[in-house]
Amino acid sequence: MCAAEKPRVTRLIGQSMPTLEAADKATGRVEYMGDLTVPNMTHAKIVRSPFAHARITSIDASAARALPGVVCVFTRDELLADDDMETLYGFVYRDVPVVATDKVRHEGDIVAVVVAETENIAEEAVELVDVDYEELPSVMSVDAALEDGAIHVHDDFFPIAPELRPRAGTNICHEAQISKGDIVQGFAEADFIYEDSYSAPPVQHCALDRHAVIVDYEGDEITVWTNCQSPFPLQREIKRIFNKDARVIVPYVGGGFGSKSRDRIEVVITGAAKLAKRPVRYIMTQEETFQTFIRPAYQSWIKTGVKKDGTIVARHHVFTVDVGAYAISGARSANNTLKVATGPYNIPNAVVDCYAVYTNKPPSAPYRGLPTTQHTMSYETQLDRIAKDLGIDRLELRRMNLAREGDIHLTGDWLRNAHTHECLDQVTEAIGWDKPLAPSADGKIVRGRGVASTIKYTLTPPREMSENSAEVALGEDGIFEARFGTVNMGQGSDTTMAQITGDALGVGLDLLRLVHSDTGLTPVDSSTTASRSTYHMGNALVDASDKLKEQILAAAAPMLEQSADKLTMGDEGVTVDGDPGNGLSFDEIVRRNGGPFAAMGECVVGGTWKAPDGKEYPIASTFWTFASCAAEVEVDTETGLVRLVSAAASATTGTAINPHSIETQLEGGVGQEMGPTLFEQMVWSDEGQLMNPTLMDYPLPTMQTMPHYEPRFVEHPFDGGPFGAKGMGEIGAVIVPGAVLNAVNDATGVMFHEVPLLPYKVLEALDSRAGSEA
Amino acid sequence: MRPFEYIKPSTVDEATSFLSQNAEDSLIMGGGTAAVVLLHLGVVRPRYVVDLGGIGxxxxxxxxxxxxxxxxxxxxxxxxxxxxxxxxxxxxxxxxxxxxxxxxxxxxxxxxxxxxxxxxxxxxxxxxxxxxxxxxxxxxxxxxxxxxxxxxxxxxxxxxxxxxxxxxxPKPAANSVGCHMKFTIGSPENKPVANASALIALDPSSGKIIAARVVMGAVGGTPVVAASAAGLVGETPNDDLFADIAAQAANETDPIEDLRGPVWYKRRIAKVLVERALKCALQKSQG
Known part of the structure; x- marks a missing residue:
């Protein structure tokens, strides 16, 4: 049972408290991967492919092995010679060789690992590994990969997840469709039909903490320290590949954003550690992160049928996602966003088609909201076009069509906690939508405002595959210990979990100790992704706390000669109701009990939901989060520079466990996504070489580019969430491009169908508009 | 970063005498903001890094x-x-x-x-x-x-x-005023698409421009000194004049296309920056 069944006293929930580890982080006491060392440790560097696509004709590592200080070199020869090492890995698509066997499929693909006594020696030895390649033609875009006669990135498909459907003889590694109503009928009923195409190029997450791993293969189990977001799936995958037990330990992580949600380096370094027979550490350079996981290129085509009054009656949305050379998670990510492609609107007839396509780019990974961001950009900017064309106010058109509580979504779900209108009202009020824009002094700076609304799902596997558990224990020292798999990557998860556990137990933070993300110490959890932890881990902790409390009260009852229902747990221990002086401290209870207490809790999801109408509805997403963003921009018509001047975002959060944390998560999402909206993009040459592989050439948002921000959120408890909470970690990012593009259109009359809004592209569009008006 | 030997001379003579033997194998480091990046990216792999920081x-x-x-x-x-x-x-x-x-x-x-x-x-x-x-x-x-x-x-x-x-x-002529403008994409700390410095001197009695110098950066292999700035001299400053000179100056540039923009765009930006720098200088001179 996930939900709390009886009313609870909340002391910690609802408080804006600073992150528990904030002071330790600010003063450098927190250890990240780069700070960790283990005795007798060696250092690895990776030999990477210079080509986007090539056949490896030979690898000669003898000179590298001969270099003093080199411990070993792990290549395909060692991989293929070891019968106790599987060749291919991957969680949802088993298409990644542990180390390249016959071909390399993207620039930076992993060809060999050099292990040495020092990083410098390893770096020197990398250059001594002599690899001969036969360069092959490459496909660097989805369009190229879908052409007749295009080369195939993979000859075979290896989907593991049951929902994935590749198309044989093509580069399509997954295709899927979702539909509702009758789209033919819907378009027949429409008075107007609009068709538009949109696109967004890849970007990189650029988390501050670079990917790193230490593997100790020796002993009874393999020990892996890594800053990944999904330690449990990784543990199982390592166990499968090496046929040996493994423990995965994740310290504090300095940002993931999805780039660490699936793993690329842990398995190959484990192979190297097996060969080295000593612990091996590998820390990726910033440049290598660009070759490891990226946000996929996205294209969409959307066709919308509307009535004269603005009612949307039909939508066809087709999108492609460039998963890169390996479909490690890209295919499933694309598939998941089918559920939200039509947005938070009530559209009776809709079809969405998804194609995930292999290319010779680096593998793709989720990026704070997956392609939901680009779906939102597509349908929200088209809505503004429709509003203008029909002469309907932009907000009014949205209000007419926004879904409400109880509307049936594309997936057949009965929408709950769907306070879409409230989000929109909050952000437009916050940004001063009705106030006049500052006048343009000399006509050179023009200003405008835009909004966007969205719907976001969370990872929702079939019930039998859901894994969300936690343990809470009371030890001899009278301190409660919460053990949970959620990775603390700066999102404030420890604090949120402490607030939930503390209130579930009825004790303050002083009596709580937290243990996070260690497969040897914390119960299984599927991943820290998809804004899922507050809901799923929060519920598991509530469940564990309830069970523990029951145990403790049952044990204390005979000690206090009272029935358990007359006892209360609090900071002082267990006391008798109405007689606060009569009680026992927690350590005393443990002592008299003859040992500590512990309870496991879980959060079961999936199945169906019984609506107020008495019918059962599917649960395609455990919860849905809705959000809106309003943005104000300035456009310099002489340079084409777009500046995000101010922004407001709001999301339906359920109960706000930590309001400050919610506000900063939303603001962080806005700040992060401003980069890919305005200036960030990865650019490759036709031959497949990345043209901007360093932070000198790849611009990132900084404090100097942050807009004025107005924090908002919509708080209505969500039935089923821990204390009524649901997730919202990603959604601040999702709503940015749509709002900004609409604001630029408002300012200039030019609607862009792609990001980023590079100044020269903006100026080009302004010129051509001026030309056509002249 | 590959290993190197760190040399820290304390006088200019010491530095130049070391470099007279080892210049080809040396990277000279001042503040280090460029040198360290070059070392990090492996653009250079010197045997010696000569840090001038010890030369008071x-x-x-x-x-x-x-x-x-x-x-x-x-x-x-x-x-x-x-x-x-x-x-x-x-x-x-x-x-x-x-x-x-x-x-x-x-x-x-x-x-x-x-x-x-x-x-x-x-x-x-x-x-x-x-x-x-x-x-x-x-x-x-x-x-x-x-x-x-x-x-x-x-x-x-x-x-x-x-x-x-x-x-x-050299000390600028009396009544000189200058202004520097730059244009970046994204954060202001990124490398600019273009930048420009304008320096003009005005005759206090006539208000006419008696000296002018315009230089543009990032739009050629070296700083581009605009010969067309001579057209400002003897003129009474006004917006049309500045726009005209800025357009001529932009034509003197020789930018390359890169991720910051195509050639036409960099010229446009050079023009805008020169025009803005001249206006800004004039505004400063007025007060």
Missing amino acids: ALRETTMKGSLHLGALTSIRSLERDPAIAADYNLLSEAASQVANIRVRNAASVGGAVAYGEPQTDTPVALTALDATVEIAGASGARQIPIADFYRGPYETALEQGELVVGINV
Whole structure:
């Protein structure tokens, strides 16, 4: 049972408290991967492919092995010679060789690992590994990969997840469709039909903490320290590949954003550690992160049928996602966003088609909201076009069509906690939508405002595959210990979990100790992704706390000669109701009990939901989060520079466990996504070489580019969430491009169908508009 | 980063004498903001890194008629020194726009000049101010006008083993006012699409322009001195004149297409920046 069944006293929930580890982080006491060392440790560097696509004709590592200080070199020869090492890995698509066997499929693909006594020696030895390649033609875009006669990135498909459907003889590694109503009928009923195409190029997450791993293969189990977001799936995958037990330990992580949600380096370094027979550490350079996981290129085509009054009656949305050379998670990510492609609107007839396509780019990974961001950009900017064309106010058109509580979504779900209108009202009020824009002094700076609304799902596997558990224990020292798999990557998860556990137990933070993300110490959890932890881990902790409390009260009852229902747990221990002086401290209870207490809790999801109408509805997403963003921009018509001047975002959060944390998560999402909206993009040459592989050439948002921000959120408890909470970690990012593009259109009359809004592209569009008006 | 031997001379002679033997195997480091990046990216793999940071004489700044900057003068101090801000305002304004405070604290003016990177702000302003580069080598010292110092992107008049030891900036003519403008994509600390310095002197009685200098950066292999700025001299400043001269100046540029934009765009930006710099200078002169 996930939900709390009886009313609870909340002391910690609802408080804006600073992150528990904030002071330790600010003063450098927190250890990240780069700070960790283990005795007798060696250092690895990776030999990477210079080509986007090539056949490896030979690898000669003898000179590298001969270099003093080199411990070993792990290549395909060692991989293929070891019968106790599987060749291919991957969680949802088993298409990644542990180390390249016959071909390399993207620039930076992993060809060999050099292990040495020092990083410098390893770096020197990398250059001594002599690899001969036969360069092959490459496909660097989805369009190229879908052409007749295009080369195939993979000859075979290896989907593991049951929902994935590749198309044989093509580069399509997954295709899927979702539909509702009758789209033919819907378009027949429409008075107007609009068709538009949109696109967004890849970007990189650029988390501050670079990917790193230490593997100790020796002993009874393999020990892996890594800053990944999904330690449990990784543990199982390592166990499968090496046929040996493994423990995965994740310290504090300095940002993931999805780039660490699936793993690329842990398995190959484990192979190297097996060969080295000593612990091996590998820390990726910033440049290598660009070759490891990226946000996929996205294209969409959307066709919308509307009535004269603005009612949307039909939508066809087709999108492609460039998963890169390996479909490690890209295919499933694309598939998941089918559920939200039509947005938070009530559209009776809709079809969405998804194609995930292999290319010779680096593998793709989720990026704070997956392609939901680009779906939102597509349908929200088209809505503004429709509003203008029909002469309907932009907000009014949205209000007419926004879904409400109880509307049936594309997936057949009965929408709950769907306070879409409230989000929109909050952000437009916050940004001063009705106030006049500052006048343009000399006509050179023009200003405008835009909004966007969205719907976001969370990872929702079939019930039998859901894994969300936690343990809470009371030890001899009278301190409660919460053990949970959620990775603390700066999102404030420890604090949120402490607030939930503390209130579930009825004790303050002083009596709580937290243990996070260690497969040897914390119960299984599927991943820290998809804004899922507050809901799923929060519920598991509530469940564990309830069970523990029951145990403790049952044990204390005979000690206090009272029935358990007359006892209360609090900071002082267990006391008798109405007689606060009569009680026992927690350590005393443990002592008299003859040992500590512990309870496991879980959060079961999936199945169906019984609506107020008495019918059962599917649960395609455990919860849905809705959000809106309003943005104000300035456009310099002489340079084409777009500046995000101010922004407001709001999301339906359920109960706000930590309001400050919610506000900063939303603001962080806005700040992060401003980069890919305005200036960030990865650019490759036709031959497949990345043209901007360093932070000198790849611009990132900084404090100097942050807009004025107005924090908002919509708080209505969500039935089923821990204390009524649901997730919202990603959604601040999702709503940015749509709002900004609409604001630029408002300012200039030019609607862009792609990001980023590079100044020269903006100026080009302004010129051509001026030309056509002249 | 590959291993290297770290050399830290304490005098210019010591540095030049070491470099006379080892220049080819050495990377010269001033503030380190460029050198460390080059080392990190593996662009250079020197046997020696020669850190000039121990040469106290290179930190000396004097103002006697003209401004003498020791090569190790930080970009931040150009920005912060009230005397420089008063008499050499264009230079302190350009300095204030370099990267961010952390970089400006570390980066040196000599390094910025010697590196020859076409996008850097301070050489553009120094060129507008007709600065002279002071060079030392094992065979002696020499001085060279900064406009002649630059030969191409990352190419300068420095011979092997020579060092930039100082910059001499003549005091601008009376009633001179300057302005520096730059345009970046994304954060202001990114490398600019273009930048421009304008320096004009006005006759206080007639209000006419009696001297003008316009220099543009990032739109050619070296700072581009606009010959068309001569068209300002003798004229009464006005918006149309500035727009016309800016358009001519932009035509004198020779940008390359890169991720910051195509050639036509960089020229457009150069024009806008020159126009804005001239207007800004005029506005300052008025008060």
